[in-house]
Amino acid sequence: MINACLTFRDLTLGYNSHPAIHHLDGTIRKGSLTAVVGANGSGKSTLMKGIVGVLKPMAGAVIRAPGVRAAYLPQQSELDRSFPARVVDLVSLGLWPRRGLLGRYTKEDRDSVSQALMAVGLGGFEKRPIDTLSGGQLQRTLFARVLLQDADLILLDEPFNAVDSKTVGDLIALIKRWHGEERTVMVVVHDLDLVRQNFPETLLLARQPIAWGETRETLKPENLLRARRFHEAWEENAPWCEPDSHDHDHPHAHDHDHHHGAGPRAA
Amino acid sequence: MDMLYGLFIAPFADFAFMQRALIGSLMLSLGACPVGVFLMLRRMSLSGDAMAHAILPGAAAGFLLYGLEILPMTIGGLIAGIIVALGAGAVSRFTIQREDASMAAFYLISLAIGVLMVSIRGSSVDLMHVLFGTVLALNNEALALIGGIVAVTLVSLAIFWRALVAECLDPLFLRSVSRLGSPVHFIFLGLVVLNLVGGFQALGTLLSVGLMMLPAAAARFWTARVEPMCVLAVVIGFASCIAGLLLSYHASLPSGPAIILSAGVVYFASILFGTRGILRARIIHHRHRTA
Numbered sequence: 001m002i003n004a005c006l007t008f009r010d011l012t013l014g015y016n017s018h019p020a021i022h023h024l025d026g027t028i029r030k031g032s033l034t035a036v037v038g039a040n041g042s043g044k045s046t047l048m049k050g051i052v053g054v055l056k057p058m059a060g061a062v063i064r065a066p067g068v069r070a071a072y073l074p075q076q077s078e079l080d081r082s083f084p085a086r087v088v089d090l091v092s093l094g095l096w097p098r099r100g101l102l103g104r105y106t107k108e109d110r111d112s113v114s115q116a117l118m119a120v121g122l123g124g125f126e127k128r129p130i131d132t133l134s135g136g137q138l139q140r141t142l143f144a145r146v147l148l149q150d151a152d153l154i155l156l157d158e159p160f161n162a163v164d165s166k167t168v169g170d171l172i173a174l175i176k177r178w179h180g181e182e183r184t185v186m187v188v189v190h191d192l193d194l195v196r197q198n199f200p201e202t203l204l205l206a207r208q209p210i211a212w213g214e215t216r217e218t219l220k221p222e223n224l225l226r227a228r229r230f231h232e233a234w235e236e237n238a239p240w241c242e243p244d245s246h247d248h249d250h251p252h253a254h255d256h257d258h259h260h261g262a263g264p265r266a267a
Numbered sequence: 268m269d270m271l272y273g274l275f276i277a278p279f280a281d282f283a284f285m286q287r288a289l290i291g292s293l294m295l296s297l298g299a300c301p302v303g304v305f306l307m308l309r310r311m312s313l314s315g316d317a318m319a320h321a322i323l324p325g326a327a328a329g330f331l332l333y334g335l336e337i338l339p340m341t342i343g344g345l346i347a348g349i350i351v352a353l354g355a356g357a358v359s360r361f362t363i364q365r366e367d368a369s370m371a372a373f374y375l376i377s378l379a380i381g382v383l384m385v386s387i388r389g390s391s392v393d394l395m396h397v398l399f400g401t402v403l404a405l406n407n408e409a410l411a412l413i414g415g416i417v418a419v420t421l422v423s424l425a426i427f428w429r430a431l432v433a434e435c436l437d438p439l440f441l442r443s444v445s446r447l448g449s450p451v452h453f454i455f456l457g458l459v460v461l462n463l464v465g466g467f468q469a470l471g472t473l474l475s476v477g478l479m480m481l482p483a484a485a486a487r488f489w490t491a492r493v494e495p496m497c498v499l500a501v502v503i504g505f506a507s508c509i510a511g512l513l514l515s516y517h518a519s520l521p522s523g524p525a526i527i528l529s530a531g532v533v534y535f536a537s538i539l540f541g542t543r544g545i546l547r548a549r550i551i552h553h554r555h556r557t558a
Contacts, residue, residue: 052443070443078439083308084491085436093433096444101430129491149444 005030005068005153005184006051010060012241013043013050019058019241020046022208030065031182033175035195035215038205038227044188045075047205048157051186064153068184069097071151073142075158075188081131087141088113088126094148116144121170135162143171154178156187160194172198192219278516284404288512291405291469292526294413295478296504298420299462301497303483306459308435308493312480314366317374318456319463319476321351323381326467331384337409337468344467348460351377356456360449401469401522409468416465420458427451432493470523478504481530488541503533 006028013021021043028034036044049055051062052072064070071094079090091113092105099105117123120140125133133141139162146154156175160168176198178185189195195202195215202218204210210227211218279285306315325347329339355373359366405413424431430451433441441448459479466475482503486496511526518525538544 054439054442072440072443074439074443077437079437080308080435083436084487084493084496085432086492089432089492090436093437093440096429096433096441101445101447102426145440 003030004028005032005065007063007065008060009063011050011057011062012059013046013055014058017058018238020207021050021205022241023060024209026209026212028184028186030184031179032201033179033185033199034187034201034203035199036186036188036203036205037190037192037195037219038210042205042227043207044205045157048072048074048155048186048188051153051155068153069149069151070153070155071146071149072155073146073157073159075161077142079138079142081138083130085130086126087117087122087128087130087133090130090141091116091144091148094145097149097151112148113144116147117141119147119174120144121167136164136167139163140167140171143174147174152183154183154185156185158188158190160189160191168194192224195219274517275513278513285512285516287405287410288469288522289508291410291413292478292508292512293505294410294417295462295466295469295475296482296501296508298417298458299466299475299479300482300500300504301424302420302455302458302462303479303481304486304493304497304500305431305435305455307480307483307487311366312484314370315459315463315476315479317370318348318352318459320381321374321377322348322460322463322467324377324384325381327381327384331387337406337412341412341464341467344464345460347377347381348464349457352456352460353453356453360452405469413465413469416461420462423454423458427454431455470526474523474527477527477530478507481527481534482507485530485534485537485541488537488544491543503530507533 004027008024008026011021011024012019020041024047036047038044046055050057051064052070053062054072092109094116095105095109095113099109114123114126117125120143122137122140122144125137125141130138130141139159143159146156159171163171172194175185175187187199189199196219199215201213202215203212204218204223204227206227211220211223279289303315306312322344325343325345326340327343328347329336329341329343333339351370351373355366355370358364358369358373362369427447430441430445430447434448434451434455438448462479463475466478469475470478482500483496485503486499489499490496507530508526510529512522514520514529515522515525539546541547
């Protein structure tokens, strides 16, 4: 608890007063490597947005340990690929935390950009216009930018989409390197085998956490079954969630059957 | 030699009003063309046009109160433009409506108010003057104003360059590392208004946006990087101003449209012959390399 990088306190995130993350409590340890898994619409990306601060909480809070800088690789980037920029221009944006608005890029900065590109297997791509990159190459470029950001907390939202298996291996190696450097890493992943092999901890979401902890424990068949029964759709006339009706003694995995049918009875 | 001198130099050397027109329009290009490049890259090319219309009621208010004086009309235009830019920008940032729709709504309302105000007092000749300007009647006051606007524009662009590029290229990323996203957007809209107002006296509301957008659109066909694109847009702007003024002098044509049409010629030439234009893409690229 003392070494918390992130603390979720009764966090509810969502859209149009419908929760996508419902009353989440818990902590992400400093230096931990956590996979975030769950069905479509289970709140994984929403949680990421909430942590970065792009989405404001409807209730509760995400508390970042002081001095923690986050780097975020979104699932649906708002990147404008038709913008006239080269790979090096895009990756150099990752220097922002270091150089800000006005700081000059030094020779070391330029070297570190090249090194970051090398690390994702794109050495020599510096001068390529970004509109000539393939989907996987672009993803690796964005990884290079995260690398350059040199952040303590790294949030990757489905980073392995459209990436070939060799590259997935390279990117996993990179993630493990970050883990080795005591950075806190959270990754949204769909491939459970990948999670079992590479991630020590897992958060299984279905709007609220179904299970959270050591990966082998979390991904037990009964937990997966419960997560699969999660009811994706909103109910327009779902009753309002009253603050008093919550049982705060059981912060993880409390059922809300009566609210939106997530839970065994709903199936 | 004498003929060349007579064609290209004499009009500017002999007439003070031509010199003023040249200085004014060149300064205008220096500020407006880079702003136009960013407008284009943000897919807001038509917003420039909308903003130009939005300036009208402010200018008309200045005209109604003080007659055909540059300062009140400019300040009025500035206020109206900023209200519309901020209003439309705020609606698109804080509601689900996109900027194109909110901008259209705001500028239509603004334009209607402007036409109404001009029609209350004044004839259609005045309206023509407000809409089309006269680059050949720039006085010292107007030149100083344009100079100030250009200075503010260039300094702001230099300071906020990195944020502006980031906001165009990857706005979500900028939001994740900095709070500058929204301020930069509004500063940029402010620069658009400022440059349109600057061009307003010289070229009129309708044509000032032409000097902003056409060189930028033409420059897009020649380069795949922002910095050279801005420089090239300024160069094209310069060339269009010089060509347009000479054309208007020798053929006794109105100066504003002559400048814009010159830029239009460069635009069409760029579509055809640019390194990223039609001919290159269609003909030369039939050959390909092995890797």
